[in-house]
Amino acid sequence: SDLPRQDQAKEFYATYEPRDILGKGLSSTVRRVVEKANGKEYAVKIIDISGERDTCKANIETLKSDTIREVSLLRMCAGHPNIIELHDFFETPTFLFLVFELCKQGELFDYLTQEVSLSEKRTRFFMHQLFDVVNYLHGKRIVHRDLKPENILMDDNMNIKVSDFGFATVLPETERLTELLGTPGYLAPEVLVQAMNEDNDGGYGLEVDIWACGVIMFTLLCGSPPFWHRKQMYMLRDIMAGNYSFSSPLWHDVSDTPKDLISKLLVTDPAKRLTAKQALMHPFFQRDIRWSVAGI
Numbered sequence: 001s002d003l004p005r006q007d008q009a010k011e012f013y014a015t016y017e018p019r020d021i022l023g024k025g026l027s028s029t030v031r032r033v034v035e036k037a038n039g040k041e042y043a044v045k046i047i048d049i050s051g052e053r054d055t056c057k058a059n060i061e062t063l064k065s066d067t068i069r070e071v072s073l074l075r076m077c078a079g080h081p082n083i084i085e086l087h088d089f090f091e092t093p094t095f096l097f098l099v100f101e102l103c104k105q106g107e108l109f110d111y112l113t114q115e116v117s118l119s120e121k122r123t124r125f126f127m128h129q130l131f132d133v134v135n136y137l138h139g140k141r142i143v144h145r146d147l148k149p150e151n152i153l154m155d156d157n158m159n160i161k162v163s164d165f166g167f168a169t170v171l172p173e174t175e176r177l178t179e180l181l182g183t184p185g186y187l188a189p190e191v192l193v194q195a196m197n198e199d200n201d202g203g204y205g206l207e208v209d210i211w212a213c214g215v216i217m218f219t220l221l222c223g224s225p226p227f228w229h230r231k232q233m234y235m236l237r238d239i240m241a242g243n244y245s246f247s248s249p250l251w252h253d254v255s256d257t258p259k260d261l262i263s264k265l266l267v268t269d270p271a272k273r274l275t276a277k278q279a280l281m282h283p284f285f286q287r288d289i290r291w292s293v294a295g296i
């Protein structure tokens, strides 16, 4: 919208009617809204930049610039069927409004919680779409940095919609990232190593998303994460050592092919980890006629 900023709040509320809350983050609330003109439903992420909850001006400026970056990255990805569509954006002195397509089926996280664990067939369906998105993002040198089942939404046909580009950034080929960002259980070892050695000039790159895909795939198939400890320190130590196993009885009924793929994603050396393109070519995704006949 090109209106002056003060008028954009009016325009937002004139166009959309707010309904129930769908989710809440640190500085954002996501609500269902209805477009008054046609009854169409959307989800709006409302970001509070009034400074009433956070009096530090520097934080507000960071929140604003991060959100503007999130919007520009979402626009770069417009049209991919498995990336959340940004329908509209409003900017006012106190709030930013990001209007998204509505994912009525909610988070993959909630679906998994309800199902406990997923079949190899279901996992193949979700993971193929996820690797396709990651391959697309990495082709544009976009690194997501917060892939996890809470940020993977589903549409009415159970197709995934990757969302929450709040930590995403474009990484030029000659550069490396250094910030400690993401969600603890999904952090790649090189992110932790970077954070611990301040004078380390290695940094990290796109491969962190592949590690997160490995954590997600492991979790989908057995219903619990590969790295978990009540004391977070021990969990982080296990991540850095790549210390996980398929020994739990939960893995007894899972075949070797998906385990082989996971073991090529959860590789501590990012240079030896599969790329998204290589993952898509793994035998786990090479469906042949016998599988469909057997209904696997």
Ligand code: ADP
Residues within 6 Å of the ligand: 022, 023, 024, 025, 026, 027, 028, 030, 043, 045, 084, 100, 101, 102, 103, 104, 106, 107, 150, 151, 153, 163, 164, 165, 166
């Ligand atoms: P945050 O950066 O605060 O984590 P998200 O973009 O991940 O914000 O949104 C928070 C939550 O709101 C999501 O985990 C999801 O439950 C819900 N949500 C976000 N976008 C949508 C959407 N388009 N449709 C349905 N629910 C959504």
Ligand code: MG
Residues within 6 Å of the ligand: 025, 150, 151, 164
């Ligand atoms: Mg989120």
